[in-house]
Amino acid sequence: MRVYCAVAARGLRRYSTYRAAVAAGLFTNSVFGVINAMVLLALFAARPEINGYDAEDAVTQVFVAQGLIAVVAIMGSPLELGERIRTGAVATDLLRPVSLLGWWLADDLGRAAFHLVFRGIPVFAVGAFLFDLLIPTDPWRWAAVAVSIALATLVSFALRYLYELAGFWLMDTRGVQTVAGLLGPIAAGMLLPLPLFPAGVGEVLRLLPWASIVQLPAEVFLGKDTLPGGTVLSGLAVQAGWALALFAFAAWATSRATARVVVQGG
Amino acid sequence: MVDLLGSVRGGRDVRPRRNPAGTPVRTYLRLAWTWCRAMAQYPASLVLMSLATSLGAIAEIGAVLVVYTHAGRLAGFDVHEGLLIAGLATTAFGCANMLMGSVESLGQHIRTGTLDAMLVRPVSPLVQMATDRFAPRRLGRILPAAGVTAYALAAAGIDWTPGRVLALTVFLVSGTAIACAIWVIGACLQFVLPDAREAAHSVTYGGQALVEYPLSVYSRGVVRAATFVVPLSFVSWQPALYLLGRPDPTGLPDALRLATPLVAVLLCALAAATWRFGLRHYRSTGS
Numbered sequence: 001m002r003v004y005c006a007v008a009a010r011g012l013r014r015y016s017t018y019r020a021a022v023a024a025g026l027f028t029n030s031v032f033g034v035i036n037a038m039v040l041l042a043l044f045a046a047r048p049e050i051n052g053y054d055a056e057d058a059v060t061q062v063f064v065a066q067g068l069i070a071v072v073a074i075m076g077s078p079l080e081l082g083e084r085i086r087t088g089a090v091a092t093d094l095l096r097p098v099s100l101l102g103w104w105l106a107d108d109l110g111r112a113a114f115h116l117v118f119r120g121i122p123v124f125a126v127g128a129f130l131f132d133l134l135i136p137t138d139p140w141r142w143a144a145v146a147v148s149i150a151l152a153t154l155v156s157f158a159l160r161y162l163y164e165l166a167g168f169w170l171m172d173t174r175g176v177q178t179v180a181g182l183l184g185p186i187a188a189g190m191l192l193p194l195p196l197f198p199a200g201v202g203e204v205l206r207l208l209p210w211a212s213i214v215q216l217p218a219e220v221f222l223g224k225d226t227l228p229g230g231t232v233l234s235g236l237a238v239q240a241g242w243a244l245a246l247f248a249f250a251a252w253a254t255s256r257a258t259a260r261v262v263v264q265g266g
Numbered sequence: 267m268v269d270l271l272g273s274v275r276g277g278r279d280v281r282p283r284r285n286p287a288g289t290p291v292r293t294y295l296r297l298a299w300t301w302c303r304a305m306a307q308y309p310a311s312l313v314l315m316s317l318a319t320s321l322g323a324i325a326e327i328g329a330v331l332v333v334y335t336h337a338g339r340l341a342g343f344d345v346h347e348g349l350l351i352a353g354l355a356t357t358a359f360g361c362a363n364m365l366m367g368s369v370e371s372l373g374q375h376i377r378t379g380t381l382d383a384m385l386v387r388p389v390s391p392l393v394q395m396a397t398d399r400f401a402p403r404r405l406g407r408i409l410p411a412a413g414v415t416a417y418a419l420a421a422a423g424i425d426w427t428p429g430r431v432l433a434l435t436v437f438l439v440s441g442t443a444i445a446c447a448i449w450v451i452g453a454c455l456q457f458v459l460p461d462a463r464e465a466a467h468s469v470t471y472g473g474q475a476l477v478e479y480p481l482s483v484y485s486r487g488v489v490r491a492a493t494f495v496v497p498l499s500f501v502s503w504q505p506a507l508y509l510l511g512r513p514d515p516t517g518l519p520d521a522l523r524l525a526t527p528l529v530a531v532l533l534c535a536l537a538a539a540t541w542r543f544g545l546r547h548y549r550s551t552g553s
C-alpha cells in the first residue's frame with residue numbers, strides 16, 4: 001500500500017510543477033463556463049423550464065462540469081500507458097512487483113487530487129462569483145458530492161485505462177483517444193446537460209458509463225430527482241456500479257494483455 | 267551568413283538562393299501534402315479519425331440546434347438564422363484549425379528543441395510549424411460545417427443580390443484569416459510561457475463557442491470585448507447581420523460589418539508582427 005501512496009504523491013507533485021499550465025487551464029475553463037452559462041441563460045429566458053431543469057440548475061451544472069474537466073481529464077487522457085506500450089517501456093512497468101492497474105490508478109488519483117484543489121474548486125468559485133449558482137447547504141449533500149466526484153474520477157480513470165490498454169492489441173491508440181476525446185464530453189453531459197437532449201438520445205446516453213463522469217455528479221450536487229432511481233443514494237449506486245464493472249473488466253483485460261505481451265528485443 | 271569559403275574560392279557567389287523551396291504558399295502546400303501522404307499510410311485510422319472529427323462537429327452544431335428547438339427564437343433569431351451564425355463560425359474556425367492549428371504546439375517545440383531545428387532550415391519557421399503534423403482529418407470538421415452553412419444560407423430567407431454573393435466570399439475568407447491570426451497570436455504567448463498552451467484555447471476553441479450564437483445573447487461587456495479587443499464578432503456575427511440585412515441589436519453602428527475585410531488584414535498584420543517579435547526574442551532553452 002505504501003508504494004501506491006508514494007506513486008500518488010509523485011503524481012500530485014509532478015502536476016504541481018507546471019504552474020503556468022494550471023493558471024492557463026483555470027482561465028480557459030472559466031471562459032468556457034461563462035460562455036456556456038450565458039447561452040443557457042438566454043435559452044432559459046425564452047423557456048423557463050426544460051425537462052425538470054431551470055436556469056439556475058443548468059448554470060450550476062455548467063460550472064460543476066468545467067470544474068470537473070481537469071479532475072476527470074475528460075478532454076484527453078494524461079495517462080502515458082498507451083505511449084509506453086507503443087515504445088515497449090511498459091516492460092519496465094511489468095517488471096515492478098506491483099499491479100499495472102494499481103500503479104496507474106495511484107498515479108492518476110494523485111493528479112486528480114491536485115487538479116480538484118487547484119483547478120476544480122477555483123473554476124467553480126469563479127462561476128459562483130459571476131453567476132447565481134445553487135450551492136448545497138446540507139452537510140450530507142456535500143458528503144454525497146465528495147463521494148460522487150471520487151466515483152466519477154474512478155469511472156473516468158477506468159475508461160481511460162481501457163483506451164490505453166487497447167494499445168496492446170492496436171499498437172497505436174491515437175485513433176481511440178481521438179474518438180473518445182471527441183465523443184466522451186458529449187456523452188458525459190459536458191457540451192449540454194443531458195436533460196436538454198432530445199428525449200430518446202438523452203435516455204440512451206444516461207445508460208452509458210460516461211454519464212457517471214459529469215451528469216450524475218452534477219445532479220447529485222443539485223439533488224435532482226432526474227437521477228436514476230430518483231434519489232442521491234441511487235445515483236451514487238449507479239456510479240459505484242459502473243466503477244466496479246469497469247474495474248473488473250480492466251483487471252481481466254490487463255491479465256489477458258500481459259499474458260500475450262511480447263516486447264521487442266526478447 | 268557571410269560566405270567566407272565562397273570568397274576564398276575566388277569570390278564567386280555560390281550562396282544558395284534565398285528560398286530554394288519556392289514561395290511560402292508552395293512550401294506550405296508541399297509540406298502539408300507530405301503529411302497527408304504520411305497519414306494515408308494508415309487509411310483505416312485516417313477514415314475513422316475523420317469520421318470522429320465530423321461527428322464532433324455535427325454534435326456541436328446539434329447542440330446549437332437543440333438550444334433553438336427548445337427556445338424557438340434565441341435573442342430574436344430563429345433557427346435558420348442561428349444555424350447560419352453557427353455554420354459560419356464553425357467553418358471559419360474549422361478551416362483555420364486545419365491551416366494554422368498546429369502552431370499551438372509551439373511550447374512543445376521550444377521544450378524539445380525542435381524549434382531550433384526549424385530555425386536552421388531555409389523555410390519560414392511559421393510555415394514549418396503550421397504544417398507540422400498537418401491533419402487531413404480536420405477536413406471532417408469543415409465539410410459538415412460548410413454543409414450546414416449552405417443549408418442555412420438557402421433557408422434563412424436572404425435577399426440575394428450580386429453584392430451579397432460577393433460579400434459572402436469576402437466574409438468566408440476574412441473569417442478564416444481572422445481565426446488563423448487569432449491562432450498564431452495565441453500561440454505566440456508560448457514564447458513567454460511554454461506551458462500555457464491551454465490559455466490560447468480560450469480565444470480559439472472558446473472563441474468559436476462564443477460566436478456560434480448571436481452576440482446579443484451575451485452581456486454588453488462581452489460583446490464589446492469580442493468586437494474591439496479580440497475581434498471574434500467579425501468571424502460570424504457581423505457577416506451574418508450583413509447577409510440577413512438586420513440592424514445590430516447590440517447597439518453598435520451598422521457600418522461596422524463593412525469593416526470585416528479590413529479587420530482581417532489588420533489582424534493578420536498584427537499576427538505577423540507578434541510572431542516576428544516572439545521569434546526575435548526567442549532564446550533557445552539552453553542545454
